[in-house]
Amino acid sequence: MPRWAHNKLPSSVQKRYFELVREGHKGAAAARMVGVSTSCGSLWFIDAGRMVLADAPVSARFLTQDDRIAIADGIHAKVGVKEIAASIGKSFQTVYREIQRNSKSDGRYQPWWAHNQALLRRGRSKEEKIRGHEPLRTVVRDKLTEKWSPQQISRFLTRAYPDLSAMQVCAESIYKALYAGLLGCRSGKLRTGRSRRKPHRRGVAIPNKIKNMKLLDQRPAEVTERQVPGHWEGDLIIGQYGAPGGATAIGTLVERVTKFLILVHLPDGYKAPQLRDALIAQTRHLPESWRKTLTWDQGREMSMHEQTAAATGFDIYFCDPHSPWQRGLNENTNGLIRQYFPKHTDLSIHTAQDLQTVAAQLNQRPRLALGDRTPAEAMRALLTNGSTS
Incomplete structure (x- = not known):
């Protein structure tokens, strides 16, 4: 001009x-x-x-x-x-x-x-796929009700409807539809129960009084490679503080190769003696070759680790202080478990059978890291093939 x-x-x-x-x-x-x-x-x-x-x-x-x-x-x-x-x-x-x-x-x-x-x-050139397609909306809503993540649902749709693009949608579109109210009330639909990201900050490490700890740098290299089963990560999820019977918790054990989950019932509390006894009793059913190592954080509940190791056969290793990423699989699995056992609730009301039911449901969910097989399928295949060494 x-x-x-x-x-x-x-x-x-x-x-x-x-x-x-x-x-x-x-x-x-x-x-x-x-x-x-x-x-x-x-x-x-x-x-x-x-x-x-x-x-x-x-x-x-x-x-x-x-x-x-x-x-x-x-x-x-x-x-x-x-x-x-x-x-x-x-x-x-x-x-x-x-x-x-x-x-x-x-x-x-x-x-x-x-x-x-x-x-x-x-301007948007066309209507959102989930808004305009009732069959797709129904499938997504049903899977959310079964506590599948949007990523799992998206992959499932691609497998189930390979030639029908109208029935395929990405995970981000599912999140947007959920937040827009197209899939019903969003409360409780996602495993975190939150509608926005929660900010985190790192704590300051304090000296730990657990004696004779073996840290990760002493752990065998085969654990990191995730080729040989029998190596586990463990933690506690804590319930409501101030409950009538005191603070409550559930132990979580996840096998690194198959992602198989065991929930440890702690009806009598989660101090070191109770956790020791529960781990001994509730891992006894595992084959000896599937009890190689157990990686835990430096929580005081594991202060009797030497007695636990002697009774179970696990070699127990400890992460560095305030380093949850060193047990990343376990942390991720704890997030899945929180769908069933929300924070700040009394965990003592759940029986051992309740925990087995939840673990079974989580072990039947497909995992991308397993080629969309379930942990139960992966573990069954290894046990059948005898791949334990």
Whole structure:
């Protein structure tokens, strides 16, 4: 667009001209009302490309027309991008992206053209697949009710309907549909029970009084390779504090190769003697070759680890303080278990049979790491083949 005198008018004049056009005034009338010629208004309109009206209010977290005018004025005045961003209360990355994305083909940043382009991109070309397809919605809802994760559901749909794209959907679309209310009440649908991510922070390690601990650097290399079964990770999930019978817990043991889960019933508490006795009694059914190592955190409940190891045959190793990623499989499995045993609830009300039922259900869920086999299938195959060494 030629840089003639009428383009040197303040941006407020152009802003008022486009406001009048959006209100329904003819271009010539809008030009007269702001004090410019019809040809000047026409050039402004042509440079803007077209006039797009927002079909719904634009969230304040997005750039407004006024923001884009301020960006254009800043560029014209040769102000730095960071200074422009500070003046409109946005990050400089947002302003950089805006200039790169919405500049015209000749490299100029025209605020009304930019705003029109942003509004045009807002529209969704088609209805969400889950919203418009009742059979798909039903299958997804049923699997969520069975406590499957969106990732597991997405993979299941791909396997079950390989030639029917209408019945396939990605995990992110399932999350969005759930949060949009398309799959019923979202409370309790996801295993965490939360609708947003929970921030975490690392604690400060304190000296531990457990004697004769063997740390991970002493653990055999075959444990890390996950090729030989019989290596387990263990932990406790803690229930309600202040319960009538005291704090309650459930022990969790996960086999590293098959992801097979054992839930340890702790009806008498979870101090070291009770955990020792429960581990001895409730792992006795495992073949000896499946009791190679057990990796635990440095919780005091494992302070009798030498007695436990002597009675069970496990070699017990300890993670570094505040390093849950060193037992990542166990931490992930604890998240699955929390679907059944939410935090801050009394875990003493659950019987040993209840725990066996939950473990059986989790061991029947397909896992991506197992090629979508279940832990029960993986363990059965290894026991049948005799792959224990």
